[in-house]
Each structure stands twice: as structure tokens, then as C-alpha cells.
Amino acid sequence: METYHVKSAPITPYVMLFVFCFTASISASCLTFFIPTMTLLATILSTTLIGISAVIVIRYICDSKYLFTLTFMHCQYHSRYGGWSTPWRNISQLGKAEISHQGWQQPLPWIGIKLNDYDDFIKNISPRLAARIIIEQRILLVMAIKHSDVDNHNIEDVLFDDEPYQSKNGNIFKGLRAMLAHRMEYNREFLGFDFFISEDTLDRPINDFIGLLRRYKAAAIRQ
Incomplete structure (x- = not known):
């Protein structure tokens, strides 16, 4: 494509x-x-x-002229805080974020992205954007924890977990990158995705944008 x-x-x-x-x-x-x-x-x-x-x-x-660049190989995000990029093959799931509570699904105006591997994403993301993601997307995790049946999580400890993080490949991240990696794991546990894209930033309805991303992902897998 x-x-x-x-x-x-x-x-x-x-x-x-x-x-x-x-x-x-x-x-x-x-x-x-x-x-x-x-x-x-x-x-x-x-x-x-x-x-x-x-x-x-x-x-x-x-403000950036472009929000995303989609190619047959990767998806790249742009912002005035920096950006991130990941190959389509590293994205395992794309969808609309939801909060589950007592059998009910509450949709959220955010697109969720789940990765197969964190390492390259964490290594290459702009530090300023990493900080922005941690700050802006914390409300999603707070809501998910409060609506969950799990009561052994201290929300503050979860939101500000900056302990050194060791990935599945043995790479060790510290500081801001470690905090982002931990946040992604908590997001996956409570929301099913690693990080999110706000509907407010999109140039089209959220379902149309998810469809666009999925078409590029499917084309990359077929090649």
C-alpha cells in the first residue's frame, strides 16, 4: 500500500x-x-x-501538520512532543478502548494499541512524548482500576511505578522509560491495550480510523 x-x-x-x-x-x-x-x-x-x-x-x-504516517512497513506518530514508530507486525491488536464493570462494557473515546514486543518502542520513543503519554493517559488506568474487582492495587504505586524494568528480551530500562514500560503493562492488565490515541486528535470518526489502521496492518501481514 x-x-x-x-x-x-x-x-x-x-x-x-x-x-x-x-x-x-x-x-x-x-x-x-x-x-x-x-x-x-x-x-x-x-x-x-x-x-x-x-x-x-x-x-x-x-502543532504538527501530520498526525500519522502509514506505510506498508510501519505506523509512525508525530507530535510537537516528538513521536513513536512501530512495524505493523509488532502490533498484535487494535481497537476501541473499553472499561468492563459487572458484565457491562463502557466504550471510551480512545484507540487502544497492543504490541508484541516493547523493546524497540520504548527505546525509540521521544522522552517528551513518553512523559506526555504517562500524564495524559493516566485517567484511563485510574478509571479501569476503580471499576475492577481487584482491590490489592494502590493506585499511586501503579501510576508512578519507576522501578527498573527488565523486558522479555533482557533489556533493562530505567527512569522515564521504565515508568512507561510499567504503565503499558498495567494498561494491558486492566484495559487490554498498552497505550492509546485520543479521538480528539483524529481527523475522522474513531471507527473509521481504526478501520484504516487495520487495513494497513492486514496488507503488511499479507506481504
Whole structure:
């Protein structure tokens, strides 16, 4: 299959908010000329709105043009925090994340990915992205543990497990990489997947994106 670039989710709301903030800041600045008694208030408001506008512009500039690159060999994720890449053959399962509780399945707006082997993924992932995954995806693990029937897990110990991690291949990871590896194991135990992709970042409905990934994976296996 041909290389396919998946663009990140539309950022039109950010642009609209920027235009609003910019217009509001100009309007607030004009108040200093026409309403002298409101000079201090207008200046504070103007400064605040300009600051918000600047943050949005930086976010707009820094966001990646592409979210994923799909080739016949691998799946690669891009972000302003770095990225990760894994061959299709190393992905054992793709699907929508769910939480099980008393026989009920609660779907979550996240795509789950389960790997055959952690080593290359852990070695090559951007440290900044690894930290981002640990922080942003912890809520999924918290919810899964709270809905599970297992009561012998201390949530804080699970979330911040940074003990040295030895993989099945004998590689030893420490620090942030060890924390990510442990997190992936806990995710697998309670959620069935190692890590996740938020629906909010996708350019299409979550089921369509899962279908796209599965088609590339199937094509890679056939070759």
C-alpha cells in the first residue's frame, strides 16, 4: 500500500478564538483613548487578551501538520512532543478502548494499541512524548482500576511505578522509560491495550480510523 499521511484534527476553533482575542485586545486598547477613567482596566484587559492570543498562535504554529504516517512497513506518530514508530507486525491488536464493570462494557473515546514486543518502542520513543503519554493517559488506568474487582492495587504505586524494568528480551530500562514500560503493562492488565490515541486528535470518526489502521496492518501481514 502507498504511504499515507493522516493530518491532525482541524484547528479551526483555535483560529476563530485567536481572531476573537485579537479583535477584543484591539478594542480594549482603543478604550484607553476614548474612556480615560477606564485606562487601567482597559490596559489590564488588553494585556490579558494579547497574552491569550499569543499562546494560541504558538499552539497553532507548533502543532504538527501530520498526525500519522502509514506505510506498508510501519505506523509512525508525530507530535510537537516528538513521536513513536512501530512495524505493523509488532502490533498484535487494535481497537476501541473499553472499561468492563459487572458484565457491562463502557466504550471510551480512545484507540487502544497492543504490541508484541516493547523493546524497540520504548527505546525509540521521544522522552517528551513518553512523559506526555504517562500524564495524559493516566485517567484511563485510574478509571479501569476503580471499576475492577481487584482491590490489592494502590493506585499511586501503579501510576508512578519507576522501578527498573527488565523486558522479555533482557533489556533493562530505567527512569522515564521504565515508568512507561510499567504503565503499558498495567494498561494491558486492566484495559487490554498498552497505550492509546485520543479521538480528539483524529481527523475522522474513531471507527473509521481504526478501520484504516487495520487495513494497513492486514496488507503488511499479507506481504
